[in-house]
Amino acid sequence: GLWALHGAFSLxxxxxxxxxxxxxxxxxxxxxLFWPALNFFLIFSLFRNSAWLVRLLxxxxxxxxKDQIFLVVTLIFxxxxxLGIFQSVADHSAIWFVGYxxxxxxxxxxxxxxxxxVAALILFVAFRDNLTNRTWLKPFLVKLVFILAxxxxxxxxxxxxxxxxxxxxxxxxxxxxPAVPLLEWQIxxxxxxCGGVILIETRPSLKRIPHPDFWIALAVWGFAATLWLSQPxxxxxxxxxxxxxxxxIYPFNDSQTYDEFSQSLLIGNGFDAKIPQxxxxxxxxxxLHLVVGQSYEKMIVGQTLVFALFPALLYLFGRExxxxxxxxxxxLLAILRDINSNLVxxxxxxxxxxxxxxxxxxxxxxxxxxxxxxIRWIRSxxxxxxxxxxxxxxxxxxxxxxxxxxxxxxxxxxxxxxQPRKFKTIFRSAILMLAVLLLIAAPWxxxxxxxxxxxxxxxxxxxxxxxxxxxxxxxxxxxxxxPLPGETSTEYTERLQRIARxxxxxNPTGAAKGIFSSFLNHGVDNLLLFPLQNDIKSLGEIxxxxxxxxxxxxxxxxxxxxxxxxxxxxxLGLGIAAAWHRNGWIGLxxxxxxxxxxxxxxxxxxxGQRFLVSMDWSIYMYYMLxxxxxxxxxxxxxxxxxxxxxxxxELSTMPPMAPPNPKSWQxxxxxxxxLGVGISLPLVEKAFPQRYxxxxxxxxxxxxxxxxxxxxxxxxxxxIAGSEVNFLRGRALYPRYYEAGGGxxxxxxxxxxxxxxxxxxxxxxxxxxxxIVFPLDASPEFFxxxxxxxxxxxxxxxxxxALVQKDDRQAFYISTDFDNSLCY
Numbered sequence: 131g132l133w134a135l136h137g138a139f140s141l142x143x144x145x146x147x148x149x150x151x152x153x154x155x156x157x158x159x160x161x162x163l164f165w166p167a168l169n170f171f172l173i174f175s176l177f178r179n180s181a182w183l184v185r186l187l188x189x190x191x192x193x194x195x196k197d198q199i200f201l202v203v204t205l206i207f208x209x210x211x212x213l214g215i216f217q218s219v220a221d222h223s224a225i226w227f228v229g230y231x232x233x234x235x236x237x238x239x240x241x242x243x244x245x246x247x248v249a250a251l252i253l254f255v256a257f258r259d260n261l262t263n264r265t266w267l268k269p270f271l272v273k274l275v276f277i278l279a280x281x282x283x284x285x286x287x288x289x290x291x292x293x294x295x296x297x298x299x300x301x302x303x304x305x306x307x308p309a310v311p312l313l314e315w316q317i318x319x320x321x322x323x324c325g326g327v328i329l330i331e332t333r334p335s336l337k338r339i340p341h342p343d344f345w346i347a348l349a350v351w352g353f354a355a356t357l358w359l360s361q362p363x364x365x366x367x368x369x370x371x372x373x374x375x376x377x378x379i380y381p382f383n384d385s386q387t388y389d390e391f392s393q394s395l396l397i398g399n400g401f402d403a404k405i406p407q408x409x410x411x412x413x414x415x416x417x418l419h420l421v422v423g424q425s426y427e428k429m430i431v432g433q434t435l436v437f438a439l440f441p442a443l444l445y446l447f448g449r450e451x452x453x454x455x456x457x458x459x460x461x462l463l464a465i466l467r468d469i470n471s472n473l474v475x476x477x478x479x480x481x482x483x484x485x486x487x488x489x490x491x492x493x494x495x496x497x498x499x500x501x502x503x504x505i506r507w508i509r510s511x512x513x514x515x516x517x518x519x520x521x522x523x524x525x526x527x528x529x530x531x532x533x534x535x536x537x538x539x540x541x542x543x544x545x546x547x548x549q550p551r552k553f554k555t556i557f558r559s560a561i562l563m564l565a566v567l568l569l570i571a572a573p574w575x576x577x578x579x580x581x582x583x584x585x586x587x588x589x590x591x592x593x594x595x596x597x598x599x600x601x602x603x604x605x606x607x608x609x610x611x612x613p614l615p616g617e618t619s620t621e622y623t624e625r626l627q628r629i630a631r632x633x634x635x636x637n638p639t640g641a642a643k644g645i646f647s648s649f650l651n652h653g654v655d656n657l658l659l660f661p662l663q664n665d666i667k668s669l670g671e672i673x674x675x676x677x678x679x680x681x682x683x684x685x686x687x688x689x690x691x692x693x694x695x696x697x698x699x700x701x702l703g704l705g706i707a708a709a710w711h712r713n714g715w716i717g718l719x720x721x722x723x724x725x726x727x728x729x730x731x732x733x734x735x736x737x738g739q740r741f742l743v744s745m746d747w748s749i750y751m752y753y754m755l756x757x758x759x760x761x762x763x764x765x766x767x768x769x770x771x772x773x774x775x776x777x778x779x780e781l782s783t784m785p786p787m788a789p790p791n792p793k794s795w796q797x798x799x800x801x802x803x804x805l806g807v808g809i810s811l812p813l814v815e816k817a818f819p820q821r822y823x824x825x826x827x828x829x830x831x832x833x834x835x836x837x838x839x840x841x842x843x844x845x846x847x848x849x850i851a852g853s854e855v856n857f858l859r860g861r862a863l864y865p866r867y868y869e870a871g872g873g874x875x876x877x878x879x880x881x882x883x884x885x886x887x888x889x890x891x892x893x894x895x896x897x898x899x900x901x902i903v904f905p906l907d908a909s910p911e912f913f914x915x916x917x918x919x920x921x922x923x924x925x926x927x928x929x930x931x932a933l934v935q936k937d938d939r940q941a942f943y944i945s946t947d948f949d950n951s952l953c954y
Contacts (some may be wrong), residue, residue: 131173133244137166140240154233161237176215193769200252200767203245204685210242212314218690219663242454249767256767266711267363274707281699284653288685293643294650295685298735299603305740306651308658308680309746310474310481314672316466316486317660320459321757327455328765332777343449347442354465355438358484363430366475368486374909375890380864380875385487386893390863392416393916394895397822397861400815405578405589409811409919411489412528415816424916430485430936437484437491443498444747450505451720451751452709453782456758460751470675478678479876482740489530490743496527497534497744501723504541505716506787507559508548513789517559518797521566528571529811531744532588533730547715570808571803577812582620593734594626600735601633604644609633645758648732655738656724656749660698662691679714698753705755720748797867820861822896830857831908834920834933839942841947845953846931855930860896862919862934867891867909889945894919904932905946912941924948 141162148155175183189195213231220228231238262269288294313508339345365371368385372378374766381389387406392415392461394402406412414436415429422428441461448457471483482490500523507516520541527534538560545556571587595611609629613622634641664682666672687695709717724745731741762779765771825833831850834840834857849855866882868891873884881891881903890904890913902921914936922931930948935943 131169132247134166134169134173135530135708136240136243137162137169140236141166144236158233158237162240165240196252197768197770199378200249203248203252204764206245207242207249210238210245213238213388215690215694216666218688219666221665221667225666225669253763253767256772260766260772266643270707270711273710274703277703277706277710278700284650285699288650288654292685293647294654296647298644298647299600306648306654306655306736306741307480308683309739309742310467310471310483311659311661311680312463312467312750313470313661313675316463316470317753317757319466320462320754321761323462324455324754324758325761325765327458328761328778329774331454331781332774343446343454345467346449346454347445350445350458350465351438351442352460353596354441354461354468355435357465358434358438358468359431361469361472361485362486363427364472364475367479367874368475368481368488369426370864370866370874375865375911375913376915378915380866380915381426381487382864386864387603388412388489389415390893390895391417393861393863395814396420396818397895398818398820398893399822399897403581403710405581405586407589407592408489408530409574410526410807413810413814414492415487424555429487430560433487434484437495440491440495440498443502444496444751447498447502447505449753450502451717452712452758453756453778454780456751456754460747461755463750464747474675474678477676478681480739482743489741490618490740493527493531493534493744494747496523496530497521497537497723498747499725500527500537501541501719505719508541508545509784510787510789512545512549512552512555512559514562515790515792515797516558517562517565519800522561522570522800524563525567525570525804526807527698528567528587529574529807533727535724536565536726536730536746538567540726541719544719546717560941566801566804570804573808577815587932591623591626594623594630594735596736598626598633601641601644602631604640604735605633605637607633640747642757643730644735645729648735648737649729651737652728652742653741654683654685656746657695657698657702659746659750660753662687662694664688664691701756701760702749702752703756704759705752705757708755708759709752720751724748755848806931824897825859827857830859830920831855833859834922834931837933837935837940837942839933839940843942843944845950849924849952850922850931855924856927857920857922858894858896858899859918859920860894860899862913862917863893863895863915864900865890865892865910865913865915865917867906892919894921902929904929904943906943907946908935910941910943912939915945 141159144155144159144162145151145172148159151159172183183535190199197921217228217231217235239496286675356522362377363369365379368381368383370380370382379385388408388411391409391412393400394400395416396414396419401409401412418429418432422432441464444464445457445461448460451457468483471481472485475481475483482488484491500520503516503523507520508511510516524534524537527537542556542560546553549556562892575585578584598609598733611626611629614625617625658680662680662683664679667676675835697796701822706718706721709715727745728737731737762775764791765775835850868882868889870886870888871884872888874882875884877883881889881901887905888907890906892902892904892913894900894902904921913934916938917934919935920933921929922933924930928947929945931945932943934943
C-alpha cells in the first residue's frame with residue numbers, strides 16, 4: 131500500500147509539471163503508472179491468497195535470495211544518491227546525458243525510496259532476530275548522539291556568527307582555504323579495499339604468515355614509492371617550470387628557503403649565522419644533495435623513498451588503532467591524495483606533498499610514530515622504555531616543526547583519563563620523556579645561545595613578524611614590520627614583539643575572536659577533506675580535477691551540498707563514536723592531538739591548506755571509521771556476511787599487551803641515536819670547508835682580471851683594473867632568465883614579477899649575498915646552477931659584470947646597465 135502511494139504521488143508530480151507531455155514523457159508516465167497498478171494487483175492477490183504469491187513470499191525467506199535483494203536495493207539507492215549529487219553540480223550544457231537523467235528523475239527517485247524502504251526493513255529484521263548482545267548498543271548510541279549534538283551546536287553557532295567562515299582581517303591568510311581533498315572514486319576504492327581485507331582476515335591463511343604487519347607495511351611503502359615516482363613532477367609555485375639558461379626545475383618560496391640553508395651548509399657557511407626554521411629537515415636536504423647531487427628530479431626521487439614511509443606508518447597506526455582494514459584504507463587514501471596534490475598544483479597554492487621541499491609530511495610521520503608508540507605505551511601499562519622512545523621521537527620531531535611539542539601534554543592527558551589510578555607511573559614516564567626530549571634539543575639550544583646570547587629554539591624573526599603583522603591587521607593597522615636602517619637583529623626582534631603585544635592589548639577581545647575563528651576554520655577545512663563539488667563540466671573532472679573547486683567554499687552551500695555536509699558530519703561523528711566505544715579514551719587521542727595542534731597554529735592566525743596536512747590524516751581516519759561502521763552494518767544485514775563480521779571483530783580484538791623488557795644496551799643505543807641527531811645540527815656547520823673565504827678587493831680583482839674569459843673584453847678588463855669597482859663572490863643558485871615582459875604571474879617578489887626588461891635572476895650565497903637581478907638582453911649561454919660567480923659593481927652599486935666559473939669552463943657577461951661610454 132505504501133509503495134502504491136509512492137507511485138501515485140510520483141505520477142501526480144510528473145503530470146502536474148508536464149501538462150502537455152511528449153511521446154517520451156508519456157512513456158515515462160506509463161512506467162510510473164505501472165508501479166501503483168502492480169502494487170494494487172499484489173494487494174488484491176494477497177487478499178485472495180493466490181498460490182503463486184505465497185510461493186513468491188516463501189522464496190524471499192531463503193537467505194541467499196534475501197541477500198541478493200539487499201545487495202540490489204542497496205546498489206540502487208547508492209547509485210541514485212550519487213546521480214542526484216552529480217545532477218546538482220554538473221554543467222548540463224557540457225554533459226549531454228544529464229538531461230536524460232533529469233527526465234528520468236521521477237522514476238529514479240521512486241526506485242531509490244522503494245529500495246531504501248526494503249533495505250531498512252531487512253536491516254530491522256536482521257537486528258531484531260540476530261543481535262544477541264544489545265548491552266553495547268546503548269552506550270555507543272549515547273556517544274554518537276553526544277558527538278552529533280556537539281557538532282550540530284558548533285555548526286549552528288558558526289552559521290549565526292560566520293566565525294570560521296568569513297575573512298577576519300585584511301591581508302595574507304585572512305581565512306585559510308581547505309587543503310587538497312580526496313575524490314569520490316578514491317573514497318569508494320578505499321571502502322572496497324576495507325571490505326576486501328575484512329573478508330581476507332577472516333580466513334585462517336593469514337595466520338600462517340610470520341610478522342604479517344611488517345610485510346604489509348613494506349608492501350605499502352613499495353607501492354607508495356613506485357606510484358609516486360611514476361608521476362612526473364608538475365611544476366607550480368613551489369617548483370618553478372624550467373626556463374633558460376639551464377631548463378631545470380628550481381624550488382621557490384619556502385622550498386627555496388630550506389634549500390638555500392642546505393646549500394649554505396654545503397659551502398661551509400653553516401646556517402649563515404641565523405636560526406633557521408625546520409633545521410633537521412634542512413639537514414635532510416643537505417644529506418640528499420651529498421648523495422644524489424643538485425638535480426631537482428634526483429632529489430625528489432631520494433625524498434620520495436623516505437616520504438613513502440608516511441603511508442606505511444599510517445598503516446601501522448591504523449592497524450594498532452582499529453585493525454588492518456582501517457590501516458590499509460587510510461594508507462591508500464594518503465597515497466592517492468599525494469597524487470591529487472601533484473596534479474592540481476598548477477592551479478592551487480600553498481600545498482605540500484612528496485615532490486616539494488616542505489616539512490609537513492616528515493612532521494606527520496613523526497607524529498604518527500609518536501602516537502603509535504604512545505598507544506602501545508598506554509596499553510602495556512606505561513613502561514619506561516616506551517616513554518624513553520616517545521621522548522626521543524618527539525624531540526626529533528621538534529627539530530622539524532616546533533609545535534609538535536603539544537603532543538606531549540595531549541598523550542599524558544589521555545593516559546590519565548584512560549587509567550587515572552596509575553597517575554604516578556604516568557608522571558614518572560612523562561618526566562623521562564621530557565628528559566630525553568631536552569637531551570635532543572640541548573645541542574641546538576646551546577648553538578643558538580652562543581649565537582644570540584638567548585635561549586631560543588625557533589627563528590624569532592620569521593615567527594614574530596607574522597604575529598606583529600596579523601594581530602595589527604586585526605585592528606586595521608598596517609605596521610612597519612621591515613628592518614629599519616641601522617637596526618640590529620636583536621633590536622628588530624624586540625620591536626616586532628612590542629608591536630604584537632601592543633596590538634593584542636589594544637584589542638584583546640578581537641585577538642581572542644581571531645584565534646577562535648582561525649581554530650573553527652581549521653575544523654571546517656578538515657571537514658572538507660571529503661569532496662564538495664560545485665561545478666563539473668566533464669566526466670574527466672571526477673577522476674582528475676581541472677579547477678580548485680575546494681577553494682570556492684564561502685560558507686553558503688547549495689541544498690545538495692548541505693545534504694552532503696550533513697552526511698560528512700554524520701560519518702565523522704560515527705567514526706569518532708566507534709573509536710571511542712572500542713578503544714575507550716584512546717579512541718579520542720588522534721582527534722585531541724588534531725584539535726590542540728590546530729589551536730597552536732591558530733595562535734599565529736593561520737589555518738588551512740598545507741598547515742593542515744601534518745594532522746588531517748586523523749580526520750580521514752575517522753571518516754573511514756564511520757564508513758567502516760556502515761560497512762559492518764552492511765555485512766550484518768547479509769545472512770552470509772553476519773558470520774564474517776562477527777568473526778572479524780572477534781579476531782581483531784586487541785589482547786592485553788605485555789610491557790617490553792629492554793636490555794641496558796637498548797637504552798644506550800637509543801640514547802646515542804637520539805643524542806647523535808641533536809648534536810648533528812651544530813656539528814654539520816663545521817663539517818664542510820669554507821668554499822668562499824674572505825678575500826680582499828684586490829684579490830677578487832685579480833681573480834676576475836686573470837680569467838681567460840675576459841680576453842675578448844678589453845674595455846671591461848681596463849675598468850676592472852681601476853679603483854671604481856667593487857667585487858662580490860659566491861655560489862649562484864637557481865638561475866632563471868626572463869625576457870622583457872616575462873615573470874611569474876603568482877608573485878610580486880623582486881626579480882620574479884613581470885617587468886619591461888630582460889634579466890637573469892639568481893641567488894648568490896655569500897656573507898652579503900642575496901637575490902641578484904642581472905640585466906641582460908638575452909639568456910646567457912653558460913650560467914649553471916651552483917656555479918662560482920664573481921660580480922662586479924660600478925658606480926651607485928650598479929651591477930656591471932659577472933664572471934661565471936664551473937669545473938673547467940668560464941664565461942663573462944656585461945650587464946645592460948653598463949654605460950659603454952666609459953670605455954672611451
